[in-house]
Structure formats: structure tokens, C-alpha cells
Amino acid sequence: MYIRDTIAAVSTPPGNGGIGIVRVSGDRAALVGSTLFKPIKNGGLVSHRFSFGTIYDTEHDQIVDEAMAVLMCSPHSYTREDVLELHCHGGWLVVERVLALVLSCGVRLAEAGEFTRRAFLNGRIDLTQAEAVMDIIASESDSALQLAQQLRGGVLSQRLDGIRALLLHGLALVEAYIDFPDDDLGHLDSVAILTAVDDARRQIGDLLGSFEEGRVIREGIAVLIVGKPNAGKSSLLNRLLNENRAIVTSIPGTTRDIIEQKINFEGLTVRLLDTAGIRHTEDLVEREGISRTLEQIPRADLVLAVFDASADFTAEDQLILDAVSGRPVLAVMNKCDLPRRLQLPGSELFLDTVDIAALSGAGIDLLKQRVAARFLTGRGDSRDRVALSRARHRDALEVAARHLATFGENFGEQNLELLALDLRGALEGVGSVTGQAVNDELLDLIFSSFCIGK
């Protein structure tokens, strides 16, 4: 529900930072500004001009903070409503107090994402852009930010517009031959139709292919570290995190819970999951840990199987190989600074491996690169790449792709009516991402392409 009241929130991240911004949006924004903010220079706030001054608590007759303030009058603001931003010193207490003052002026605390929602409802941004802004707020790595900014700039919309134009062209050809059978249109131009539709189908395929990469960039990947006890899982994790988060001891089985940590590999957000060592055990708690590990394996985007390269291959190592069989795996040969004794069975000849020494840090950068390379395929420059990152977009394009597949099957029959139906289905799929319908554009296209009429 959209009631046009005035909302406010702290729009910088929680914690103590150099600067803290309180943002206000709605009809009361200007009033809040004139009530709380006292510019050093005479005169009130001028739209789109920063003013320096103080935030003043009239009730307690005291200055709360020195601050910069900017008022952006409707419609030239992020939400298209009047927006006030108060840039305070970043101390958390100060920001909290400023927000409390703002809220005391008849302003409501904004819900999560409400500024963006208003921007969307006020028509400033379309649905794909709105989703992208949410992503920017939530981005956790440079790549995710870049991707989100591409979306906001409408790159996806442009790509979809291109696909739409191709499909509309194909549909216009089909519809012209349906609606104007007695007009001298020549033979049905199957080649032109197929060319346009195939091009669209290929582009949709590319976008769908990029979905996985898009999701990886946006959500990050889940990397599960498994290995027999004492193979060096926790040392590896610590090395990757550069701090002692998990307990590292030489008593096998000390890591019993799954520990999740987010880190950044080469611009890729990685959620590292450390696990209980996998071995045969009677210890109930540890068994519970192991079964949790096994449950996690299918959910991980990548499993790092850690082996002790300085020890012989054991039944426990085999247990691990069996558990990760068929999953994306990178075999990490730890302790490679010690004499090598480990020999993987011949059946694992093609296992992707990397040698490291977790304690010294040798090979860690290579490991990071190898992980990132698996997910960021780097098809061309990533800045040119439009990755599809929302499940909603993927679903809509999959609908389109399904219709185009039926189109392919129906094409030989030359049943124009069904071909038109397939193309319309595909167009609706594509249009549902950006919210465009087919309507009159089609007729415009037919009349501009064909000389029609009795």
C-alpha cells in the first residue's frame, strides 16, 4: 500500500563511519529541514544546494551536531518526492539522535527498500532498474556492484528491446500473411522470419546462459571445505580469512559446526563453509557434524576437498572422494611443502587439483584464482557482459525460450496461426521483464513493411 506520508531512514551502513546520512522523503521533508537545520549563512535551504550548518534540538535547546544538509525538491530527486539529506558526523549515537529528531517531526521510519519502491511507483525507474538498485545496496563485491550498475543503466532493457524488435519483426511478417492473403505480398519470406527468430533465440539463450554467472556475481558462491580430520581444512580457512576464526588444533574432530565466512576472491563473493572432518567415528556430536557436512555437499557451488599430501591415501580419503563424486570439486593438496606421499587412485586422474601449504600460505593465491576462474568465465570484458541476475528474469526468458522452441517445431508445418501464437508467447515473456505489451506496434510494423490494401 502506498500512502504518501513522509519517511526517513539512516542511509549509511550501521556502525561508526566517517559520515552518517539521514534521508527523508515526502511532503514534510522541507519542513523537517527548516525545523531542525540551522544554516550558518542566512536564508533557508535551496533545492539541490548543500548548506553547512547545525542540527538543533529545540526541545532541549541544544546543538546535536554540525552537519551538511541538502534539499532536493520534487520531482528532481531519487524518489521524485521532496528529499532531504542530513550528512552528520558518523558516530552512531549522533546519527541515531538525528533520526529520532526527524521522526519527532511527524515522519515515519522507512521500511526496508521503501525509497526505491517509491522511486519505482513514481515512475522514476522501471522494474528492472528498481531491482538493480536493491542489488546495489546489497552488493558485496566489485563485480556485483558493476553488474548492478549496468542493470540500472538499462543495459538489460536495451538487450531485451533488441530481442523484442527481432521477434516483432518475425511476428509482423507472419501476421501480414495471415491477415492479407489476397494482397500481393509475394511468397512467405520464411528465411527472413527464421533469421529474425533465430537471432532472438540465440540472444535469449546467451542471456539465460549468463544467468548462472549473474547469480554467482550477485549472490556469491557457496564453497564447502571438506576433508578428513587434520587434513588442514581449518588452517586453509584461516589462511583464506587471514585470521583465526575456527579453532585449529591437532586433535582430530575439533571443528564440529559448519562455520560460514564471506570473503572476496578476485572480485567474486565467496561464502566459505568449513565443516567437521569426515571420518568413521563413534562420537555422537561429531557424527552429527559429519552428517551435516554430507548434507551440505549438494548445495555447494564448489567443494574444496582437502587432502594431506604428506600422508598416504586412506579409507577416509576414499570416503570423501565418494561423497563428492559427481559434484564440482577442486582437490586441494595441502602440506605440499612436506615430502609427497599421497597417491590418488587412478580413477581420479582427471580431478582438478591445486597444491598449497596452508600454514605457510604457499599456493593460496593460485587457489583463489582457480576458484574465481571457474565462475567468472570472463567471456569477453565483463563490463560488456549483461548478466541476467534475477530469477524472475530468467523465468520470463525461459518462457520465451520454450515458445521459440515450439516455434521451431511448428515451423515446418507452415501453420501460421500457431507460429504467431508461439511468437506472441515469446514476446509476452520478454515483455514481462520490462513490462511492455505488443498492441499497436505490430500493426505499425506491418503497414510500414508491406504495401497493403484494397
Added chain:
Amino acid sequence: MMTYDQTYDVIVVGAGHAGCEAALAAARMGCRTMLLTINLDAIALMSCNPSIGGLAKGHLVKEIDALGGEMAKNIDATGIQFRILNTKKGPAVRASRAQADKQLYRLRMKRVLEQQDNLDLKQGEVTSLYLENSQVRGVEIRSGIRYLSQTVVVTTGTFMRGLIHIGLNNYPGGRAGDQPSIGLSDQLRTVGFSVGRLKTGTPARLDIRTIDLSKLETQWGDSPPQPFSFNTERITMPQVPCYIAYTNGRSHDIIRGGLDRSPLYSGVIEGIGPRYCPSIEDKVVRFPEKDRHQTFIEPEGLDTVEVYPSGMSTSLPIDVQIAFYRSIVGLERVEIMRPAYAIEYDYVDPIQLYHSLETKLIANLFHGGQINGTSGYEEAAAQGLIAGVNAALRVKGEEPLVLGRSDAYIGVMIDDLVTLGTKEPYRMFTSRAEYRLLLREDNADLRLRDIGYRLGLICEAEYASFVEKRQRIGCELERLSRTRLQHTEAECAYLSGKGLADIQKGTTLEQLLKRPEISYEDLVELDDVSRETLSGVREQVEIQTKYKGYIDRQLEQVAQAKKLESTKIPTTLDYNSIKSLTTEVREKLLKNRPGTLGQASRIPGVTPAAISIVSIALKSSSWKELAH
């Protein structure tokens, strides 16, 4: 001004294709009805092409027939060439088309009107509506009579302020040879209607005795000819051919040479013409790369030498016309019997109508046909029928008939017209129907006959034969779903001959019929009962079985769309109070005043974001407070 001593229930102004259907529908529904025309000898006259039907138009004619209108029966009785178009492109885009004997067509319609109970036919030019407090109470005609009525249906075609153009000469006329209607559109403008100007045109009529037919391709119709009406058993009129000719480079040079005297290109004509029905000069200018344009030379009747060259309409001066037509191979010595001309006329933007075709401004006043900005006899007749039905329902105090977009092409057309309005002559295309697979010619009776019967437009005998057909279709579908192949030698041999050696024993006839290689005709070879099935039933069973998957999918879409359609927007909704709408969208919504969210979503420029805002506004309590 004399006031006539009798008060009518329904007065219909104009006896073209819309007016005839409107008057017949109202009279058949038991209303005292009068049909007024400027010329009693020009009832149901085909002012342009002597044909009925074609893509989407044939669909409209079948729907008119299913609802109890007259057009289909009239063309069946007077048609001289029948063709089914698009036979190989799918069942929903198959369409009927027929050439008419123009004079017989009009005479038969006049006879039907004359024989209709409750219907008075009178000649007179309506100069104004008789209004009282934003309600129509009757009409006034030039000869000084005021006729009173409860409702009025206006179907004036091209007559309101009609202006005929031949080259740079122009003169007032409703159609070549007829007076225009002067005064009525001025009054409509004065009471507040937005009245616009459209243009259309017609080719010259040629003397077939001066055409060398041996140089042209001959095109015959289908044999046997298939009728339009669900109640016509067979076509009994003699059938004649059309001829196909082509323009050439020299023709185009002649056209280009005359453009300086074209009213279209010199700016004399201000009305907007149809893009799908361009004049030959338009075609030559817009598609300079085309080295020829096709024309069908269509007969105007059995007992006349006049023929109609389709697609060759023009408003160029007569000397250019003569040179142009004579440049066509086979027409070197052709004599023009009536010149080609363009005509401008007033129309009333249909956005000012409810879905019932009643005007929003004046109660009990209905508009149908070209006055609503449409073109085509079929489009006109369909609207006339709905306007006549709704005028009659108003008289009876009943709810109006509104067909939905998933019910009929008629529903699509009227919804397009009243929600979007039109700036150019509107013609029906199958591509305008989002549920095209459901709106087929063949099932128009299944879609609409019940409605026609309820309205009282279908006689008992016709309805009984429909009910029987529907029941047979149901039985046959059921039978096919439970009759299984026995795998006899004869069956296997027949099926392998069709390339279907792999068909399992126990396959039902329904499953078999779904195979692309199999038609109902093949079932006749395999199964004794199928042999007995009537052809209308066969057709339905085959289509419904083969296209079941697609049909079901469209039905699902209809169900989904119904949700948006069923969200009503109160007429009192104050769009100005919804601040988050952009000015552009707000203006569109204020102008169109959509009745439902579904209608709003079809207005160009109304974005999905705007729809969600309106939908939010409808739900929000703050708006509800505003509304009361």
C-alpha cells in the same frame, strides 16, 4: 415543426449496413422501431467494394449471424462468388469472403426490412436530435417533422458533412449521387462531443466490355460455394469469376505526374485515411521500390457491365484517372463509368461511448458504424447490431449486452474503440484478437447463439437445430475418447499407408485424430460411426481435438486476464489525487476513463507501473475516504 403523433421505442438514423442491423434487431426484440434514411433506394448499398467478408471481417459476419443478424443471410442469397481464405494456415485464421450482386444485395435487405413486424421505413434527412436535459427524446428531419422516441441509434456512415474530392474539385455529398447530412454533426459538436474528420476513397467503376479479359488472370471461387450463415443450406446464385491485373512502371509515372493536383498531397484533404486501404497514389509514393500493384477486377453484379478494380482507389483528377487505368495491361481501352473519388466525413471519437455503444454525454443515444471511426460493412453491421440490441434492452429496462474480448471479435472491436478511441479509420484484423484461437469462424454459433436466442433474435427452429448440433458434437467427442483401435488388418494397412505403422492397439480415435497425419476423413475409413457424422460436427470435433492443447492454454490466459478485467475502477476515481502517476499517464486515464484495470492496461502509454499504482490506490483506504 410538426410533432408526429406516434412515439417510437427506437429510431435508427441511416439505413446502411449498421442501420439495417440495428433496426432489425430492435424490431425483432419487440420494439416499435423506425428506420430513417436519406434515400430509400440506397438501403444497404455497397458504396465501395461489392464484397462481404475476408480476414476477421468474415469472422464478424459469422458472429452477426450467430447473434441473429441479417448480413450473412443477405450475402448468401445474393453472393456470386464465394471463397474460403487461408485454408492451410490454421482453423482460426480461415475466413469466408464473397462477391455480392450489389443491386440484389440492397433489394433483398430492403425487402427483409419491409417485411419485418414493428418496423417503419421512412425517407428523410435528420438535421438534429431532439434533446431534453442531456437525454435524447427523438429526431427532427429537414421536411419539418419531429419524431419522438425513447432511444435513438445514429448510423450515418460517411454522410455527416460529407465532402467528395475528385482532383482539386470538391463538392458536398454523402456518397457519389447522394446528398450529405448537414447539421447533425454541428449539433453533436455543440452539445460537447469531440467530432473529428476522416477520409476514405473508392476506385472508379469500369465497363467490362472495354477490358481485354484474355490478358488477365481469371479467378473463380470455391466449388461448391460455402455459405456464411449457419442456417443457409446451399448457395443457389450463379457463380462468376474475378480477374487479376497489375499496374506497371508507366502507371506509376502517370500517378507521380498527377500528384501536384492530388487533394491528398496538396493538403486539401485534412481527414485521416486508412493505412490498410491506401489510395494508389499513396502506394506509389510510400512504396517506390514496388514495380507493380495488384488489382482484382470484381463484378458488381450479374446483370451489369460495371466492375470494381480493388486497391485502385484514387482522388486524382479525372484526366489522370483515365490515363492511369488505361496504362494497365488489358485495360488499354477501358471506359470509366463512374470516377474514383475520396470522401471526407465527420466522425465522433468512440472513446465517448460506453461498451453498450451508448454515448456517455447523452443518455439513450447510441452510435454505430462509421460515425465511430470504423471502416467496412462488416464492422458497421456488427456495431449496428449491438447498438440496436442495447437500445432495445434500454427500452425494456434491462442490462446492456457487452461481449468480452474472449467472446467475439465484436467484443474486441468495441473494447478497442471505446477504451482507446481512434484517430484513423478502424478496421478489424485477426491480429487484434489476443485469443484468436478461440474466436474462430467455425465456432461462432457455439460462442454466441445462446445469447442471440436469449435476446429473441433467433427463431425456435434455428435454435433447435443449433442445440442438436452442439449435442452431437459433445457425443462425438465423447465417443472418440472411448473408441479404441482394434488393430484389424484393414486398420493396420490403412495406418501404415499413412506412415503410422507404430500406432498401438488400444489407441483411442481421439489420440489418433491428434496426429498431424490424420484428419477426420481418415476416421471415416476406419470406423463405421464416423461415416454418419454431419459435416458441421466433423469440423468441430476435428478442430477441438487437434488444437486442444493450444485452446486450453488460451482458456487459461482468459481466466488470468479476467482477474484484471474484474477489478472495476469506480467512475468517481479521482486520478488527480493519485500523485504518483505521471502527468502523461494521468491525462490518458482522465481522457479514457477505463472501467476496469484490464481496460486501463490496454491504453497505450499506461505503463505496468501505473497499473500497479492505480491498483494500490484502489486498495488503499485513503482513496476510499476520498471517494465517499
